[in-house]
Amino acid sequence: MNGRNLLLIRFSAVFSVIGAVLGAHMAGSGSYAFRPIHAHILVVGWLTLFAWGVYYEVFTITSKKIAMWHTWTAISGSTGLTAGMWVYYLKPFNVSEGVSLIFYIGGGFTLLVSFVLFFMTTFFIDSKQK
Numbered sequence: 001m002n003g004r005n006l007l008l009i010r011f012s013a014v015f016s017v018i019g020a021v022l023g024a025h026m027a028g029s030g031s032y033a034f035r036p037i038h039a040h041i042l043v044v045g046w047l048t049l050f051a052w053g054v055y056y057e058v059f060t061i062t063s064k065k066i067a068m069w070h071t072w073t074a075i076s077g078s079t080g081l082t083a084g085m086w087v088y089y090l091k092p093f094n095v096s097e098g099v100s101l102i103f104y105i106g107g108g109f110t111l112l113v114s115f116v117l118f119f120m121t122t123f124f125i126d127s128k129q130k
Contacts, residue, residue: 001057004071008053011075015045015082037085044111045078052118060126067121073114080107 001009019042022034052074061067084104087093091100 004067005053005056008049008056008071008074011078012046012050012053015041015049015078019046033090034086036089037082040085041082045082049074049078055118061121061124062126063121063124066117066124070114070117070121073110073117077107077109077111077114081111083107 019038022038022041026032026034026038052070056067056071080103084100084107087095088097088100088104
């Protein structure tokens with residue numbers, strides 16, 4: 001396993017713990033205020049990053065730059081989107097709605113870029129796979 005795979009899988013594991021804790025908190029408190037954040041943490045943070053980590057283990061990508069950019073936009077976009085959702089919807093800090101919206105949209109846009117970069121990596125798979 002190379003560094004990119006392991007990095008994605010480790011971040012996936014962090015998101016899985018955060019998602020599980022949020023789910024337990026919602027169940028215990030009876031409040032479902034975190035529901036959209038919980039869902040995005042598990043789908044984008046845990047499942048998607050894990051799948052991309054496995055993808056890089058299974059396939060050899062010939063464009064290392066695209067793969068590197070994909071990895072970092074995936075991690076920062078997943079983090080930015082879910083943290084931005086939390087700040088925008090639950091308002092834990094006293095920041096203006098404009099600032100929280102920019103944070104939220106910035107994370108979502110970065111994640112969108114990572115999906116486009118992932119698509120691009122599929123055209124740079126070594127044809128001499130195992």
